[in-house]
Structures are given as C-alpha cells and as structure tokens.
Amino acid sequence: MSGTSLDGVDVAMIETDGERVTAFGPSGYRPYAEAERMLLRQALSDAVSMSDRNARPGVLAEAERVVTDAHAEAVEAFLSMHGIARQSVDLIGFHGQTVLHRPADRLTVQIGDGEGLARRLGLPVVYDLRAADVAAGGQGAPLVPVYHRALARGLDRTGPLIVVNIGGVSNITYIDGDDVLIACDTGPGNALLDDFVLKTTGRPFDADGALAAQGRVDEAWVSRALQNSFFSAPPPKSLDRNHFAALSVDDKSPADGAATLTAFTAASIAAIAPLLPKPPRTFIVAGGGARNPTLLSMLRDRAAQASVESADALGWSADAMEAQAFAFLAVRSAKQLPFTFPGTTGIATASSGGVLTGI
Ligand SMILES: Nc1ncnc2c1ncn2[C@@H]1O[C@H](COP(=O)(O)OP(=O)(O)OP(=O)(O)O)[C@@H](O)[C@H]1O
Numbered sequence: 413m414s415g416t417s418l419d420g421v422d423v424a425m426i427e428t429d430g431e432r433v434t435a436f437g438p439s440g441y442r443p444y445a446e447a448e449r450m451l452l453r454q455a456l457s458d459a460v461s462m463s464d465r466n467a468r469p470g471v472l473a474e475a476e477r478v479v480t481d482a483h484a485e486a487v488e489a490f491l492s493m494h495g496i497a498r499q500s501v502d503l504i505g506f507h508g509q510t511v512l513h514r515p516a517d518r519l520t521v522q523i524g525d526g527e528g529l530a531r532r533l534g535l536p537v538v539y540d541l542r543a544a545d546v547a548a549g550g551q552g553a554p555l556v557p558v559y560h561r562a563l564a565r566g567l568d569r570t571g572p573l574i575v576v577n578i579g580g581v582s583n584i585t586y587i588d589g590d591d592v593l594i595a596c597d598t599g600p601g602n603a604l605l606d607d608f609v610l611k612t613t614g615r616p617f618d619a620d621g622a623l624a625a626q627g628r629v630d631e632a633w634v635s636r637a638l639q640n641s642f643f644s645a646p647p648p649k650s651l652d653r654n655h656f657a658a659l660s661v662d663d664k665s666p667a668d669g670a671a672t673l674t675a676f677t678a679a680s681i682a683a684i685a686p687l688l689p690k691p692p693r694t695f696i697v698a699g700g701g702a703r704n705p706t707l708l709s710m711l712r713d714r715a716a717q718a719s720v721e722s723a724d725a726l727g728w729s730a731d732a733m734e735a736q737a738f739a740f741l742a743v744r745s746a747k748q749l750p751f752t753f754p755g756t757t758g759i760a761t762a763s764s765g766g767v768l769t770g771i
C-alpha cells in the first residue's frame with residue numbers, strides 16, 4: 413500500500429479467508445527516496461488534466477515504473493528479512509498510487525503495473541481495486557471499512573464506534589454491531605500539514621506534533637474552513653488529496669500554521685459525529701496521524717463525550733492496518749466477495765472489484 417502521503421510503501425502479511433483474520437504476520441516499510449517522492453509529486457500535478465484513466469501524460473509512465481519497482485523491492489526485502497518463503501504467499505494485494513480521484517467524473521487513477529509486479533514476484537496479484545466501484549457510480553473510497561468491521565468483530569465493545577484512519581486524507585468507518593457500516597472521508601489528514609511543514613521548514617512532516625504544540629490555533633480560520641460544503645454533506649463522500657490545497661495559512665509562522673492545520677484535521681474528524689445515526693462512544697485512531705500526540709489531544713478536546721484511543725493500544729497495528737486491509741481486500745476480490753457497499757462508497761448494491769493476474 414502506498415497512500416496519499418507519498419511517504420513510502422507499507423507491507424503487511426495476514427492470514428485470512430476474506431471474512432475473518434486468523435493471524436497477523438509481520439509488517440514492513442520501504443520509504444520513498446527523496447527523488448522518488450518528488451517524481452510522485454510531479455505525477456500528481458501531471459495527472460490533473462487526465463480524462464482517460466489509461467493515459468500516462470507527463471512523468472506518469474516513469475512514475476508508474478517507480479511505484480511498481482518500489483513495491484516489488486518492498487515485498488522482496490520483507491520476505492527475505494522475515495525468512496518467508498515466496499511459495500507460502502497465496503496472494504498479493506496491490507493498491508498502487510492514487511494520482512487522481514474524481515469520482516463525480518467516474519474517474520479514479522491508481523498507477524502501478526499489477527501484471528509487471530506479478531511477473532517480477534512470481535505471485536498472483538490483485539490490483540485496481542477502486543475502478544469497478546467508481547465505474548458503477550460509487551465514490552471508490554474508502555475501501556478499508558470492511559476490514560475495520562472484520563477487526564471490530566474481535567473487540568468486546570458496546571455502542572457505536574468509529575475507526576479513524578489519518579493518512580494524507582482522513583477517513584472514518586462507523587460500526588454499530590454487524591449490520592451498520594457507514595464510511596466516508598472526513599477531510600484533511602496529514603497532507604495539508606505535511607505540505608505546509610515541508611514548505612516552511614524543509615522537513616517532510618511535523619514529527620510528534622512538536623511544531624504544532626508550540627503554536628497557537630487560529631480558531632476563526634478553522635471555523636471558516638469548516639464552512640466548506642463538504643463538511644455538512646452526509647456520508648458517503650470522498651476527497652482528492654488536494655481538495656483543500658487552496659486553503660492557506662501561509663501568512664502564519666510555521667508553528668501557528670502547523671497548529672491551525674492540525675486543529676483543522678481534528679475538528680473536521682469530530683465534525684462527522686452529528687452526521688451519523690448515533691453519537692459514537694469511541695474513536696479508534698490509526699494511520700500515521702495516530703503518531704502525532706498534538707493531533708490526538710486536539711481530537712480528544714473536540715470529540716465531545718467519545719473516548720479517543722490509538723489502534724495500537726487495542727493490539728491492532730496503526731501503521732500496518734491499511735496494508736493489511738489491502739491483503740484482506742485482495743482475498744475478497746479473488747473470492748468475488750463484496751467490499752464496497754451503499755453505506756461506504758454510495759454504490760447502489762454491495763459489490764466486489766479488482767483485477768486478478770498472475771495465476
Ligand atoms: N511520529 C510522527 N509524528 C507526526 N506525524 C507522523 C509521525 N509519523 C507519521 N506521521 C504522519 O503520518 C503520515 C503518513 O501517514 P500514513 O502512512 O498513514 O499515510 P498514507 O499511507 O499515505 O495514508 P493514506 O493512504 O491513508 O492517505 C506522514 O506523512 C506524517 O504526516
């Protein structure tokens with residue numbers, strides 16, 4: 413899995429039948445080199461004008477090779493580091509790199525050559541997991557909720573809970589027993605903050621929320637930003653990474669800008685609660701944002717009565733969860749089990765998707 417933060421490739425191994433997770437294997441990470449990250453950033457810009465998802469304008473063809481190679485290297489290093497025999501792996505789930513997401517135009521583009529990856533690894537690969545949903549009128553995201561539900565089945569909790577994934581964009585899954593599964597993107601995650609921190613300090617992200625912790629939140633700015641009609645729309649809804657890029661805190665000091673953007677992420681996650689059937693009892697936080705204590709504390713302040721817990725504290729892996737989810741989705745895809753639902757992507761009927769290659 414390589415997410416919208418463009419930080420690197422997450423690898424994880426699980427044992428599953430697509431319904432339940434019977435064992436968690438190890439997980440790993442292969443960061444993008446600086447040059448690779450710059451190429452991917454350029455690919456996001458070059459993708460803006462795309463209308464045909466198979467076109468590869470500008471640097472996209474080169475970026476696609478880099479994405480495929482980085483994933484192959486990530487898997488190879490992972491297998492050798494953990495002494496896992498290639499033949500013991502049944503299936504690889506490959507998300508690719510989203511370079512454009514415009515579901516209203518029935519367009520979502522993940523670059524990455526699934527067939528090339530299957531050839532290089534000598535293993536079957538399931539890829540292109542968003543396309544079928546978008547083609548059928550769904551949002552194509554989020555896909556992870558069905559995995560969150562599988563994990564939540566193993567928790568002994570009453571009352572509705574929310575799993576929040578704070579990646580480049582933030583998304584939530586609302587689970588209330590086995591029957592209610594609602595999901596959507598909630599707004600910014602780390603991407604706006606990362607971009608601002610990179611521009612003002614040269615560092616790729618606000619490590620441990622230290623910069624934001626020193627700054628002052630401009631609450632008026634946050635309230636204004638929350639006026640965007642996206643926030644009052646009910647789920648399902650999804651976002652392109654750069655949807656809020658025009659919102660600028662460039663007139664602020666690095667610390668105040670970081671504090672304000674961190675608060676914007678926290679406030680926009682909390683703002684989903686009134687749009688759900690019942691107030692959530694718990695927010696379980698995963699994704700890179702779970703490592704940012706300033707963000708967690710701002711979410712606690714804004715989450716009303718709900719408790720805020722990190723996924724790691726429950727024995728789930730905040731870092732590996734998305735990669736695990738794409739392994740789970742690959743198995744569901746291979747078995748033709750549905751993984752997008754009216755309540756998660758807005759698709760008319762529960763559907764499967766993905767392309768299986770290399771068997
Ligand atoms: N120690 C840390 N302190 C603060 N922020 C952190 C820390 N570690 C990671 N992050 C943030 O998490 C981001 C990476 O998050 P994650 O790996 O969930 O993103 P992603 O895989 O791109 O996700 P998605 O696909 O959900 O957008 C980094 O860019 C950074 O902003």
Ligand SMILES: CC(=O)N[C@H]1[C@@H]2OC[C@@H](O2)[C@@H](O)[C@@H]1O[C@H](C)C(=O)O
Pocket residue numbers: 415416510513520552553554555556557579580581582583597650651734
């Ligand atoms: C189009 C796309 O790649 N969307 C990502 C992005 O990153 C977070 C959020 O926006 C989420 O909707 C989705 O990824 C997660 C893994 C998902 O589909 O569940």
